Amino acid sequence: MDVSSEYLIDIVDRAMTEDVEDGDITTMSTVRPDVRGQAVIVAKQDGVISGLDAAALVFYQLDPESEFITELFEGSPVTRGQEVITLKGALAALLTGERTALNFLMHLSGIATLSSRFVKQINHTSCQILDTRKTMPGLRLLEKRAVASGGGFNHRLGLFDMILIKNNHVDAAGSVEQAIQRAVEYKTRQGLTDIKIEVETRTFDEVKQAVHLPVDRIMLDNFTVLDCAKAVQIIRGVKPEMEIEASGNMKLDNVRAYAETGIDFISVGAITHSADWLDMSMRIETL
Secondary structure: OOOOHHHHHHHHHHHHHHHHOOOOHHHHHHOOOOOEEEEEEEEOOOEEOOOHHHHHHHHHHHOOOOEEEOOOOOOOEEOOOOEEEEEEEEHHHHHHHHHHHHHHHHHHHHHHHHHHHHHHHHOOOOOEEEOOOOOOOOOHHHHHHHHHHOOOEOOOOOOOOOEEEOHHHHHHHOOHHHHHHHHHHHHHHHOOOOOOEEEEEOOHHHHHHHOOOOOOEEEEEOOOHHHHHHHHHHHHHHOOOOEEEEEOOOOOOOHHHHHOOOOOEEEOOHHHHOOOOOOEEEEEEEO
8 A cells, every 4th residue: 555755744743743842851951962873673573564664754854864774664574683673863863753663663563463463364265354444543544554564455445435334324224225225326326436335234134135236245244154154155146256255353263264164355453453562672772
């Protein structure tokens, strides 16, 4: 996923304003502004790296002459104890930017790492791990890029790029059939020819309705593995080409069984909303 420079600058600007505001008074009171230094950022766990550009921009904003040196790229594996980044520049800038840069790196690398673990559980199948909209407000693009860096795939970016009829939409419309009918009519009126329609189903009855209607993908929400396999048989028996997605309570210890039912996608909210940060630290090496 591409992240524009404008988006990245805005994110980093807001993060630095939040942390520094009128100034890093600890650093300003203890470190001369003319002192140059070198530091390294070290991984304290095995994982997958993400957020290098955000971290680099933190230091560049504080010291345009700083150097951010790494052989890694977005999605690179890292091991515990590995020196992942070398920093050179004004020592005050390195100290002021330390926490914000590490926050970006640790949070986003945690998402990439958890995504990669889910992907490894199902890589013997053709199923794909998808993210969801359960992201931190304002950080969605970076978090979704981190998912892709871990080998996962991005579901819709927002409410604007797919019609996804969920249970509340079905209840508000009156039925699966009425919700889909209204969605198709709206799509036609608006000329949204490239927009897909997906519908969330909760029961076999809703699956049997949806498979005969003009949708591109059926989501099986909170189905057991056994029921998911039965639903796949129902759907494939009518429309072999229909995309099938499963969601709800997906974990590392059950995702493999779901993927082996023959579904095409598994959406996992946990890879963004519950990923542990990948632990890293920065240490000053030379002055």
